[in-house]
Amino acid sequence: xxxxxxxxxxxxxxxxxxxxxxxxxxxxxxxxxxxxxxxxxxxxxxxxxxxxxxxxxxxxxxxxxxxxxxxxxxxxxxxxxxxxxxxxxxxxxxxxxxxxxxxxxxxxxxxxxxxxxxxxxxxxxxxxxxxxxxxxxxxxxxxxxxxxxxxxxxxxxxxxxxxxxxxxxxxxxxxxxxxxxxxxxxxxxxxxxxxxxxxxxxxxxxxxxxxxxxxxxxxxxxxxxxxxxxxxxxxxxxxxxxxxxxxxxxxxxxxxxxxxxxxxxxxxxxxxxxxxxxxxxxxxxxxxxxxxxxxxxxxxxxxxxxxxxxxxxxxxxxxxxxxxxxxxxxxxxxxxxxxxxxxxxxxxxxxxxxxxxxxxxxxxxxxxxxxxxxxxxxxxxxxxxxxxxxxxxxxxxxxxxxxxxxxxxxxxxxxxxxxxxxxxxxxxxxxxxxxxxxxx
Amino acid sequence: xxxxxxxxxxxxxxxxxxxxxxxxxxxxxxxxxxxxxxxxxxxxxxxxxxxxxxxxxxxxxxxxxxxxxxxxxxxxxxxxxxxxxxxxxxxxxxxxxxxxxxxxxxxxxxxxxxxxxxxxxxxxxxxxxxxxxxxxxxxxxxxxxxxxxxxxxxxxxxxxxxxxxxxxxxxxxxxxxxxxxxxxxxxxxxxxxxxxxxxxxxxxxxxxxxxxxxxxxxxxxxxxxxxxxxxxxxxxxxxxxxxxxxxxxxxxxxxxxxxxxxxxxxxxxxxxxxxxxxxxxxxxxxxxxxxxxxxxxxxxxxxxxx
Ligand code: SF4
Ligand code: SF4
Numbered sequence: 169x170x171x172x173x174x175x176x177x178x179x180x181x182x183x184x185x186x187x188x189x190x191x192x193x194x195x196x197x198x199x200x201x202x203x204x205x206x207x208x209x210x211x212x213x214x215x216x217x218x219x220x221x222x223x224x225x226x227x228x229x230x231x232x233x234x235x236x237x238x239x240x241x242x243x244x245x246x247x248x249x250x251x252x253x254x255x256x257x258x259x260x261x262x263x264x265x266x267x268x269x270x271x272x273x274x275x276x277x278x279x280x281x282x283x284x285x286x287x288x289x290x291x292x293x294x295x296x297x298x299x300x301x302x303x304x305x306x307x308x309x310x311x312x313x314x315x316x317x318x319x320x321x322x323x324x325x326x327x328x329x330x331x332x333x334x335x336x337x338x339x340x341x342x343x344x345x346x347x348x349x350x351x352x353x354x355x356x357x358x359x360x361x362x363x364x365x366x367x368x369x370x371x372x373x374x375x376x377x378x379x380x381x382x383x384x385x386x387x388x389x390x391x392x393x394x395x396x397x398x399x400x401x402x403x404x405x406x407x408x409x410x411x412x413x414x415x416x417x418x419x420x421x422x423x424x425x426x427x428x429x430x431x432x433x434x435x436x437x438x439x440x441x442x443x444x445x446x447x448x449x450x451x452x453x454x455x456x457x458x459x460x461x462x463x464x465x466x467x468x469x470x471x472x473x474x475x476x477x478x479x480x481x482x483x484x485x486x487x488x489x490x491x492x493x494x495x496x497x498x499x500x501x502x503x504x505x506x507x508x509x510x511x512x513x514x515x516x517x518x519x520x521x522x523x524x525x526x527x528x529x530x531x532x533x534x535x536x537x538x539x540x541x542x543x544x545x546x547x548x549x550x551x552x553x554x555x556x557x558x559x560x561x562x563x564x565x566x567x568x569x570x571x572x573x574x575x576x577x578x579x580x581x582x583x584x585x586x587x588x589x590x591x592x593x594x595x596x597x598x599x600x601x602x603x604x605x606x607x608x
Numbered sequence: 609x610x611x612x613x614x615x616x617x618x619x620x621x622x623x624x625x626x627x628x629x630x631x632x633x634x635x636x637x638x639x640x641x642x643x644x645x646x647x648x649x650x651x652x653x654x655x656x657x658x659x660x661x662x663x664x665x666x667x668x669x670x671x672x673x674x675x676x677x678x679x680x681x682x683x684x685x686x687x688x689x690x691x692x693x694x695x696x697x698x699x700x701x702x703x704x705x706x707x708x709x710x711x712x713x714x715x716x717x718x719x720x721x722x723x724x725x726x727x728x729x730x731x732x733x734x735x736x737x738x739x740x741x742x743x744x745x746x747x748x749x750x751x752x753x754x755x756x757x758x759x760x761x762x763x764x765x766x767x768x769x770x771x772x773x774x775x776x777x778x779x780x781x782x783x784x785x786x787x788x789x790x791x792x793x794x795x796x797x798x799x800x801x802x803x804x805x806x807x808x809x810x811x812x813x814x815x816x817x818x819x820x821x822x823x824x825x826x827x828x829x830x831x832x833x834x835x836x837x838x839x840x841x842x843x844x845x846x847x848x849x850x851x852x853x854x855x856x857x858x859x860x861x862x863x864x865x866x867x868x869x870x871x872x873x874x875x876x877x878x879x880x881x882x883x884x885x886x887x888x889x890x891x892x893x894x895x896x897x898x899x900x901x902x903x904x905x906x907x908x909x910x911x912x913x914x
Contacts, residue, residue, distance in 0.1 A: 173909065176623070401909065401910065411910050413910040414908070484613065485613065486620060492618075493621070496618070497613065497618075498615075520613075521614065523622055526627055526680075527680075527723060527724050529725045529853065530852050530853045530857070533625075536906075541905075541906035541911075563908045569618065578623075578629075579725075580622060584617055585617040
């Protein structure tokens with residue numbers, strides 16, 4: 169490979185590394201939002217008062233890019249509410265009151281898979297979405313012409329501080345990963361599997377090397393422990409040397425990227441037929457008393473998970489879905505654990521407040537640390553001036569919002585926020601230009 | 609319901625670096641050169657350093673007060689400007705001139721353009737050049753008490769005399785307060801590199817260019833070394849040219865800046881009217897900087913081929 173992309177060295181803070189996951193007691197209620205994935209929201213198929221078991225279909229997918237939702241506890245549908253999501257969308261959510269029995273749905277049985285179509289359908293039915301963070305429905309990635317796929321890349325980078333749930337998957341769920349790989353190799357004709365792991369995760373690397381020894385298609389590539397190795401384009405580049413052009417997908421360069429936990433969940437579904445109903449998540453952050461990896465029914469309120477981890481040392485000032493670099497801050501501790509939640513972090517007041525924003529000193533640190541060579545200062549200027557062409561040239565489309573630039577900035581400038589605004593402005597400008605074009 | 613939780617856009621952690629501690633690093637890195645200057649030139653050097661820093665900080669403070677701008681003296685950048693200017697002045701300069709130079713550097717070159725990060729040229733360099741033009745007295749450099757010579761090494765060199773290399777390296781020769789001791793400047797430079805405040809590209813390109821160009825013209829290694837150890841080359845290349853605001857961001861840009869400054873420095877030194885060309889060279893490259901920045905972008909990953 170040519171050379172390593174730029175990035176930043178982060179404090180790792182993997183306090184929960186190599187600790188076994190503990191299952192949480194069943195919560196009294198779970199709230200299952202309809203938009204736990206990228207794409208069209210799912211549509212509820214249950215009514216208030218219906219009885220559901222663990223794994224009963226609660227909402228069917230809607231459209232080509234969407235994903236079904238299953239009950240994560242057994243009990244009664246208590247309500248279907250409208251809920252504000254962190255992205256600002258208002259969507260229905262199904263609230264289930266648990267009967268405490270956790271009875272599995274009797275209809276659950278392992279799927280029969282004899283070809284690609286059945287495999288894709290099985291993955292669709294499993295309700296699995298990209299568990300590394302983005303939540304893109306996984307089956308869509310495999311609904312492809314197998315001839316176009318050169319390599320399947322398994323994302324085990326886990327480059328965000330604090331989070332260890334993916335490493336735990338690799339050390340504890342290697343068998344399920346191997347099962348899933350076998351199915352994908354057989355039915356999609358995948359001949360090359362690359363597992364990318366940051367070089368500081370020794371036990372995960374050892375376990376995955378065992379897996380690779382047993383399967384000639386699989387190889388393990390260790391990645392430098394420089395954030396962000398887990399970004400899709402970064403990972404593809406560092407494992408295959410291929411550059412994904414701006415606005416293109418991994419498949420355009422013959423790659424499919426799947427997170428390691430997503431893969432393990434596919435393996436589990438193929439074996440048991442139990443859809444995605446729980447999630448192993450890392451619970452950590454300066455405000456959390458006992459950081460842990462916890463297996464949580466999807467839809468459990470964050471506050472209950474924090475309570476399970478000994479509660480808070482002090483009133484938290486900031487609570488996140490996901491890691492500190494790309495995670496999303498929530499306004500309310502009643503927010504549920506989602507399918508694609510890999511961590512929930514709570515920070516004390518001191519860590520919650522960002523440093524004061526000061527004038528840019530043109531140090532170039534943001535520019536030199538951006539993995540993609542974007543100059544956030546130029547982008548900010550282009551955005552302020554409303555210059556769409558300059559925004560495009562500065563790389564508004566290329567930015568993956570990894571946060572390296574804002575992390576490193578000595579002036580504490582809100583660079584990711586600017587980049588996001590620039591992206592929206594550029595999209596609007598393009599839409600406006602197109603409309604003008606169409607009117608002619 | 610009012611939420612007590614902070615909502616902000618990612619990232620939620622920041623590096624420990626801030627403007628103030630970067631400036632503090634620059635100040636620390638200049639301490640060896642400052643100490644060397646005080647040892648060599650005595651109490652008058654202390655007076656110049658204190659005067660310049662005080663004038664720089666006070667003028668920035670007053671300027672902000674008058675135009676009702678948020679106070680910025682805490683970021684220590686005015687201290688850096690004052691200190692750098694002082695180190696570029698001879699110890700025997702009249703203090704009122706030092707005050708005028710500092711106020712000029714801060715108010716005209718920095719504050720008028722919008723404060724930190726907005727200046728077009730380096731304040732300390734510009735302050736020095738202004739003084740050089742405004743007060744001819746600048747040309748009379750100070751000399752250490754036990755100095756054997758009564759001319760600055762660059763003047764000696766232009767007359768065909770080669771000063772002792774070791775003395776030059778240690779700084780026992782005439783010149784500005786902080787520019788004479790190459791050793792002290794190198795220690796500061798290594799500190800800045802180790803702390804990641806600057807990268808090697810610009811200083812190495814600058815000093816390397818002066819070295820190669822001088823060697824090509826003079827054809828003698830001792831003479832060439834004497835040239836690069838003399839005058840303001842090291843302080844200029846390590847501390848002044850690397851100013852963030854007025855030098856390029858990318859490694860390629862830094863190399864070009866360094867090479868350009870090196871060529872101009874030698875041209876002035878060997879064929880110009882002034883014995884020293886570092887300040888003019890950096891000032892000129894400051895002015896060219898926006899163009900260098902423009903022509904040396906980083907390649908956008910997966911971006912359209914330019
Ligand atoms: S500009 Fe975008 S891609 Fe580059 S460092 Fe910043 S957030 Fe990451
Ligand atoms: S890192 Fe911050 S201070 Fe430095 S150039 Fe970028 S925006 Fe300006």
